[in-house]
Amino acid sequence: MADVAREQREAQWLQELKSSxxxxxxxxxPHKTAYxxxxxxxxxxxxxxxxxxxxxxxxxxxxxxxARCGFCNLFTLPDRRADVHEEYxxxxxxxxxxxxxxxxxxxxxxxxxGGGTPTLLAxxxxxxxFYIAQEIMGLDPEQASISVETSPDTVTRERLEVLKRNRxxxxxxxxxxxxxxxxxxxxRPQKPQLVEAALEELAAYSFPLLNLDLIYGLPGQTxxxxxxxxxxxxxxxxxxxxxxxxxxxxxxIVKPEQMRSQGQDIRLACYNAARELLLSRGYEQYSMRRxxxxxPGTDKRILDYSCQEEGMVGxxxxxxxxxxxxxxxxxxxxxxxxxxxxxxDYVGASSYLMADYGFVLNAAEQRRRYMLKALLHKEGVExxxxxxxxxxxxxxxxxxxxxxxxxxxxxxxxxRLALTDEGLAYSxxxxxxxxxxxxxxxMEGCVVV
Numbered sequence: 001m002a003d004v005a006r007e008q009r010e011a012q013w014l015q016e017l018k019s020s021x022x023x024x025x026x027x028x029x030p031h032k033t034a035y036x037x038x039x040x041x042x043x044x045x046x047x048x049x050x051x052x053x054x055x056x057x058x059x060x061x062x063x064x065x066x067a068r069c070g071f072c073n074l075f076t077l078p079d080r081r082a083d084v085h086e087e088y089x090x091x092x093x094x095x096x097x098x099x100x101x102x103x104x105x106x107x108x109x110x111x112x113x114g115g116g117t118p119t120l121l122a123x124x125x126x127x128x129x130f131y132i133a134q135e136i137m138g139l140d141p142e143q144a145s146i147s148v149e150t151s152p153d154t155v156t157r158e159r160l161e162v163l164k165r166n167r168x169x170x171x172x173x174x175x176x177x178x179x180x181x182x183x184x185x186x187x188r189p190q191k192p193q194l195v196e197a198a199l200e201e202l203a204a205y206s207f208p209l210l211n212l213d214l215i216y217g218l219p220g221q222t223x224x225x226x227x228x229x230x231x232x233x234x235x236x237x238x239x240x241x242x243x244x245x246x247x248x249x250x251x252x253i254v255k256p257e258q259m260r261s262q263g264q265d266i267r268l269a270c271y272n273a274a275r276e277l278l279l280s281r282g283y284e285q286y287s288m289r290r291x292x293x294x295x296p297g298t299d300k301r302i303l304d305y306s307c308q309e310e311g312m313v314g315x316x317x318x319x320x321x322x323x324x325x326x327x328x329x330x331x332x333x334x335x336x337x338x339x340x341x342x343x344x345d346y347v348g349a350s351s352y353l354m355a356d357y358g359f360v361l362n363a364a365e366q367r368r369r370y371m372l373k374a375l376l377h378k379e380g381v382e383x384x385x386x387x388x389x390x391x392x393x394x395x396x397x398x399x400x401x402x403x404x405x406x407x408x409x410x411x412x413x414x415x416r417l418a419l420t421d422e423g424l425a426y427s428x429x430x431x432x433x434x435x436x437x438x439x440x441x442x443m444e445g446c447v448v449v
Contacts, residue, residue, distance in 0.1 A: 014407050017429045021268055022217075022245050026376065026431035029369045030359050030439045032320065032332050033446040041356035042326060048102045051323045053311030055109035055303050058137060058144075060092065060129055061316030062118040063343060066153055069176070069188045075318035075332070076116045077339045082125075087347050089125045089132075092315055095352040096136045103313060108139045109303035112147040116318070119154040123162055130166040132315075141167040143303050148172070152190060155198035160205045170240075171202060172211040177218060178232040185219040186246075199236045209239040209295055216270035217246035226270045230277055239295040241283065243274050245428070271425060287377045288427035317346035321355075324366065328358030334448055359442075366390075367397050368436055375401075375410075375434075376427050380418025404430065 024031075064085060065076045079085075111133055119126065133139040147170040148163055155173070163171065175195055177183050183190040202210060212233045216226050233241060245267045275285065283291040312322035320329040330346060333339050361369065367390055374381040386394045394417060395401055401417060404410035409423035409430065423430065435443070 010403070010407060013403065017426060017433060021426050021429045022247065022265075023429050023432035025244075025247060025428060026372065026435070028320065029372045029435075030327065030361075030365065031435075031443055032329060033448065034439045034442040035327070035329060035332065035358050036442065038326075038328070038356050038358055038360070041354040042328075044099065044102055044353050044355060047323045047326055047328075047355060050325075051311060053106070053309050053324075055107055055309075056103065056311040056313050057110045057112070058108045058133060058139060059111075059312060059314045059316075059319050060113045060118075060133070061314065061319035062088070062113065062115040062121065062129075063316070063318045063339065064088070064120050065115060065117045066120060066151070067187070067189065069186055074116075075334070075339060075342075077336065077343060080120065082122055085121050085125050088316075088343065089121070089128050091317075091347045091349070093128070093132050093136065094350075095315055096132045098352050099313070099315070100136050100138065104138070106311070107303055108133075108137070108144050108313075110145045110147070111139050112149075114149045116149075117151045117154055118148055119150040119159050123158045126159060126162050127166075130162070134166075137313075137315075143301050145169050149174070150198075152195045152198035155201050157201065160201060163207070164205055168207060170209040170211060171207045172213065172240075172242075173198065173202070174213040175229075175233065176213065176215040177221070178229040179221075179225055182218045182221050182225065182229075186215070203236060210236070211240040211242060212236070212238045213242045213244060215244045215246050216274065217265070217267040221266070221270075223266060223269050223273050226266075227273055227277060230274050234278075234281060240290065240292040241278065242289045243271070243291070244289055245271065268425070275425075285378060285424065288424050317342055324361070326355060326358055326360050328355035331357050332446075332448065363390075364397075365436060365439070367392075368434070371398060371401075372431060372434060375417065375419065376431055378418065378424065380410075380416040383412075383415050383417060400434070 061075070063075055063077050064079050066080060067078050068076060113129055118129070121129075134141065146166070146168045148168050149172045150159075151174060176186065176188060176190075178192050178195060180191055214226075214229055214233060230241075230243075271288075275291075278291045279285065281293075283293045285291050310322045310324045312320065314321040314329065317330040320327060330342055333342050359365075367386075370386065370389065371381050371394065381394060383394050390397070401410070404419070404423060405412055405417075408420060409426065410417055410419050419427065419430070
């Protein structure tokens with residue numbers, strides 16, 4: 001009878017997980033909604049002096065964009081004013097000068113500029129970001145992988161010249177859809193001709209890696225129209241393609257009830273159709289979202305940096321920074337009023353040397369983060385690597401992972417615990433299920449304004 005009851009519980013758990021595959025996108029752990037005021041604030045000199053990472057990841061956040069898309073609940077502000085951009089970059093440089101001395105001695109393996117839309121900045125301000133990275137923070141462009149986000153409406157020859165001159169390896173452009181009506185449905189005023197022209201410009205500059213982002217599950221979209229956008233993207237031979245399911249939340253312009261009013265949820269069908277197409281075209285799947293194909297090597301001596309490591313140095317008021325024990329950032333907001341207020345506080349600050357808002361990871365949360373950062377990617381968790389870091393066995397610390405192997409969503413093979421193809425399809429549900437109770441309580445208690 002006990003075995004029967006256990007089988008029934010497992011069947012119910014599996015049914016519940018599969019019935020809601022799109023719960024949340026766990027792109028970081030803990031999520032920023034779990035951050036709280038740190039009492040007392042922690043001096044950054046203490047945090048970074050004890051950091052054990054061998055190399056760092058430098059990230060700059062530019063929160064400005066031309067317009068807020070209907071699916072966006074990120075820290076962004078629609079604002080094209082050049083003087084506002086200049087004041088923000090001034091503050092970012094002040095922050096960098098204060099942080100630089102704390103981070104001497106370890107090199108940057110990666111550098112990324114994200115947003116918002118960094119290429120909304122004028123060329124002079126865009127150039128300053130690379131000056132700050134190289135001359136103040138000590139980035140060596142010969143040893144770092146460099147990535148910049150852009151959008152079709154901000155791709156110009158002048159801006160691309162700045163990126164090329166500064167040894168950018170990867171340009172990432174969010175397209176979301178090649179169909180004008182679908183873009184309009186998510187409040188993205190974008191014509192296909194503009195997208196195609198931007199892609200032609202990018203192709204002319206031959207960046208080592210072109211990444212394109214698309215979204216499935218848009219209002220009015222069908223599986224066929226979704227595949228049309230995938231095909232159009234593939235025509236430009238991107239080295240990397242990210243496919244994202246549409247999420248709507250309380251603070252997005254497209255509301256959850258609009259998604260429900262669409263009737264049948266086609267997102268899983270869109271994912272499966274795109275996955276089949278991409279694999280048939282020589283792309284390899286690395287996660288639920290990321291597909292890539294082999295690309296020519298670079299002449300750079302790129303330093304190692306693992307996705308499971310810490311050492312994330314986030315400049316800008318929307319950026320997060322990670323040490324092994326503490327994650328910290330500016331406070332979180334989504335609405336225009338909240339975002340403006342946070343940016344104003346950042347620009348007006350004279351000191352950036354204390355972490356006063358974030359999350360302190362105890363030993364259990366460090367283990368869970370290490371596992372999650374690998375499990376949701378194709379390579380999975382190396383069991384021996386986990387044991388070497390924490391001195392314990394993965395499945396002893398996190399026995400709930402056995403549920404994944406018992407139900408065919410993961411496999412333990414060759415010393416690695418990795419999701420199966422089916423498990424990858426349900427990554428968002430699995431990631432949400434693996435959030436600890438303590439982190440979930442803090443996320444649910446967060447009031448986002």
